[in-house]
Amino acid sequence: MPFTSLGLAPSLAQAAANLGFTAPTPIQAEAMPIVLRGDDLLATAQTGSGKTAAFALPLLQRWLSTPPTTGTRPLLTLVLVPTRELAAQVGEVFRSLAEPLTRRPKIVVAFGGVSINPQMMALRGGADIVVATPGRLLDLIDNNALKLGSVQHLVLDEADRLLDLGFADELGRLLAQLPPRRQTLFFSATFAPAVETLANSMLQDPERVEVPVVKSDVAVIEQRVFEVDDKRRTQLLRQLIKDHGWERVLVFVSSQYAAEHLAAKLHKNDVFATSFHGGLSQGARKQTLQEFKEKRWDVLVTTDLASRGLHIDQLPVVVNFDLPRSADDYTHRIGRTGRAGESGLAISFVTAASAAHWRVIEKRQGLSLPREQYAGFEPIETEPAGTHDPEGTGGIKGKRPSKKDKLRAATAAQKPND
Structure with missing residues (x-):
C-alpha cells in the first residue's frame, strides 16, 4: 500500500521514503486518514512502530493546505512531549519530512534545562509548528513569546506520561489557553485505565486505533x-x-x-x-x-x-x-x-x-x-515470607485508579472544553 493511497501528497510520500518509510506501518495506515479528516484520535501502538510519522506527515499536509500568511505566523500545530530528548527527536522528524517541500513550515523545538533566550528569539515572528515540553512552554507563554489561541491541532506524544501526576497541573494551565474547537491527538504505546479516563474527557468523539503487537x-x-x-x-x-x-x-x-x-x-x-x-x-x-x-x-x-x-x-x-x-x-x-x-x-x-x-x-x-541461573552466580537468598500471594501487587504500581487518579478524572470531567 503506497502512502498516496491514504491521501498523502506525493511530495510528503517522497519525504517519508527519504526517511526509510517505503510503505505505511500499521499505525500510519490506520491513523493518517483520521488525522487528515480532522477527527480526534486516541492511538496506541508498540514502540518503534512509526508513531511520530503517523501524525507528523498528515499534520504537515494539513499545514500545506492553509494559505501562506504575511507578518507573524499563527501557531497552528502544538506537539507536547514529556522529555527534552523526545522533543528534539520529534522536532527532527518534522524537519526531515518538511525538508523536500517547496513551502516549508517554521518549526520551533522548546524544552527546559537550557537558556530560554534562544527559544524566545526563534519564536520571533511566530511559528507554524511548536514541539515542546509543558514546563518550558508555560515559561514561554509567561514571557509573551507565544500564544495558544490559534492552535488547530494538539498532539500529546507519550500521552500516558504527560497525563501522569507530574504534568497534571502544567497540562491544566496549557489546556485552558487552547481554543475549545481543535483537533486533539493522543499517541502512546500504553494507556492505563485512569489515564484513558482523563484522555476521553479531553477528546471530542475520538476515533480509536489500537495496533496489536505482532x-x-x-x-x-x-x-x-x-x-x-x-x-x-x-x-x-x-x-x-x-x-x-x-x-x-x-x-x-x-x-x-x-x-x-x-x-x-x-x-x-x-x-x-x-x-x-x-x-x-x-x-x-x-x-x-x-x-x-x-x-x-x-x-x-x-x-x-x-x-x-x-x-x-x-x-x-x-x-x-x-x-x-x-x-x-x-x-x-x-x-x-x-x-x-x-x-x-x-x-x-x-x-x-x-x-x-x-x-x-x-x-x-x-x-x-x-x-x-548463571554459572557461578547461583543465588542463596530466599524470598521473604508472605510474598507469594498470587493476587498481590508485589509492590508494583497498580492498574486500579488511586485517590489522586480519581480526583484528576473528576476535575477533568468538570472542564470538558479544557
Whole structure:
C-alpha cells in the first residue's frame, strides 16, 4: 500500500521514503486518514512502530493546505512531549519530512534545562509548528513569546506520561489557553485505565486505533530472566558483558543515585560506563547520549528517562538491573532494543526481594519466562515470607485508579472544553 493511497501528497510520500518509510506501518495506515479528516484520535501502538510519522506527515499536509500568511505566523500545530530528548527527536522528524517541500513550515523545538533566550528569539515572528515540553512552554507563554489561541491541532506524544501526576497541573494551565474547537491527538504505546479516563474527557468523539503487537515483532526481542542475589548483580552484569562481548548495553536502574553509583562501580572495574538521568544538564545529557550512539561508551546506566522516545540504532542489549515500577514501563524499557526489525536482547535481574514484583509484571504482560541461573552466580537468598500471594501487587504500581487518579478524572470531567 503506497502512502498516496491514504491521501498523502506525493511530495510528503517522497519525504517519508527519504526517511526509510517505503510503505505505511500499521499505525500510519490506520491513523493518517483520521488525522487528515480532522477527527480526534486516541492511538496506541508498540514502540518503534512509526508513531511520530503517523501524525507528523498528515499534520504537515494539513499545514500545506492553509494559505501562506504575511507578518507573524499563527501557531497552528502544538506537539507536547514529556522529555527534552523526545522533543528534539520529534522536532527532527518534522524537519526531515518538511525538508523536500517547496513551502516549508517554521518549526520551533522548546524544552527546559537550557537558556530560554534562544527559544524566545526563534519564536520571533511566530511559528507554524511548536514541539515542546509543558514546563518550558508555560515559561514561554509567561514571557509573551507565544500564544495558544490559534492552535488547530494538539498532539500529546507519550500521552500516558504527560497525563501522569507530574504534568497534571502544567497540562491544566496549557489546556485552558487552547481554543475549545481543535483537533486533539493522543499517541502512546500504553494507556492505563485512569489515564484513558482523563484522555476521553479531553477528546471530542475520538476515533480509536489500537495496533496489536505482532508476534513476529515480539520474537525480535529475546527476553531472559536471571535470578541473582542483590549484592551480586553488579558482578553478574560485568560477567555477562565480558562473556558475551557486548559493545553497547543500556542498563535501567531505579534512581539517579543508583545510575551514578552503578556507572562508577563499572568504570572502576574496567567497564567503560557512564550515567544518563534527569539530574544532568541538558548539554551533558545531549553529549552523553550522542557519545553512546557513536559507541564511545559501552554501557549507559539510566533511569526511566531513557525508556521512552529515544531511538538508538543497533542497540543489542537492554538490562533491567532494577525492575521497573510499573508493568507498562517494562514494555517501554525493552522497546529500546529490537527496533526497526533488528534483533535485540532484554535481560531482567530478579532478586529474592523482587520476585513478587516480577510475578506481577509477568502476569500483566502475559509472560511466562523461565528463571535462569548463571554459572557461578547461583543465588542463596530466599524470598521473604508472605510474598507469594498470587493476587498481590508485589509492590508494583497498580492498574486500579488511586485517590489522586480519581480526583484528576473528576476535575477533568468538570472542564470538558479544557
